[in-house]
Amino acid sequence: MMRKSVVRYTLESCAKCMTCIRACPTSALSMYNGRIRVDQERCINCGKCISSCTHKGLLANGSSLEALKDYDYTVCMVPGALINDCTDLDQAGELFHAIKMLGFDEVVDITDVEGAILKEMYLITDNTDEAASIASFCPVVNALVRDTYPVLQNNITPVKYPSEVAAARIRKQHEGKNVGIFNLCECESKLALAKHPFDNPEYETDHALAIVDIFPAVRRNMSGEREDVCFCPDGLRFSNPAMMLQKDEYLIADGFDKISSVLNMAEFGLLNKFRLLQLFPCFNGCIGGHLLFGNSFLTRNNLHQLTSEKSKPAADLSFEEMYSEDVFARDEDSRSFMERVEWFKTVNAQLELLPGYDCSACGMQTCRLMAEEIAEGRKTLRDCRVLAAMEDRRTDEDN
């Protein structure tokens, strides 16, 4: 499985406060010898650690515009989530022009592809007897389901990510040319998708740019000059729970804690009356992405202005373009059931000896993870700050 975290640790400003370690929903962060370590297998690129850090000790690792010179022809893909930040078509046109001025040959919006994928997702779920399908547009949700809610892994709709489909179309359009495709990203997970193609070595996007990284330069390029733009309304709806099609049989939820509880209920079979679960880990959906800067409550009101004057239909995509067969396979554990149970018991035996405060002072998120480290022989009980302090105190009293 090729999965990589885009979280980058910058030592200089890290205060070693362990806040990020506690913020991680998948226990992917730990501290070793004074440095934060990101477990590449466990990280689902949700960005919670980065947004929890008040010392700028962690960053999302995007590409830089330097890479533009490696290609003969460059295309920048703009997602609906960023377009929703514009108040009207004029502003969007100005934004597109300013992005182009960074050195791109072409700036394209992918709302037509996003709209087509969204419609396909509704089609799949309206024409099946399967209950509680999970919309597959968010890489964080897909990774979370696979790792933490494995019961539901076959519920994920088998369609590809819109940015991947759009990039493949662009590549086909410019066949034979040395084309560089850059995806402008609103969140860490989309960055990861383009930079480190997890589960899919043939990913079509060459580079991922974080919106916050390039925005200062884009801002300076805003000159009143505009590109002629129009968008697909269904594509713009794709990025926000409040704008999506509301139906009794669709469950729409946003925010990491909320979607975790929805997935937990779905595993108990309690949500089978719903056909489709549309889950956004980011509060207010993709327009609440960490790498955007607008207020997600204000931006969602822009949809009407952006599409009332003129708009374009959803892209006409073929079956092959949209569907993916094996994107969400989970790694098989090679150990036998009994071996796994034995390992669990070994860890539990160590856990009994630890204080159980889950204070993270040792560098591990919880006492259970510390117990695993001890069972693996990577740490000892003495590395537990609480136990060490208690022991020191006893020694002092004895003296």
Added chain:
Amino acid sequence: MSSILRKDYVVVRDDYAGAGRVSSDVKATLSSIGIPSPILRRIAVACYESEINMLIHAYGGDITLEIGDDNVIHMTFSDPGPGIPDIEKAMTPGWSTASDKAREMGFGAGMGLPNIKRVSDEFDITSSPEGTTIQLSFRVT
């Protein structure tokens, strides 16, 4: 069969706010051991249903999760009453005695016991006014 791993839980009487907590922990425990997901799905459904039954029909009770050395997962649900007067009726799909309070919260559709039996590999129930005990088992391989 001797047990190689055992976890005990308590379901507190009338603790509706805590509904599903035991099942969530059972699910997380078995998931971290790496139980294949089709089996995990069945255990999750049966465990949740049984836990909720203790809450809405009984005065709380005890839940035990045991993994046997025979590759079988055993679950025991025992409550202190009031017991099921007619087990045969209770096993009939759609039949329910749930209180109005429970129904208001979305429970009590009368599918509980039949469902639990359907998803388990073995199902055993005994009941008297002193309490009800349900024993379930699931083969892992």
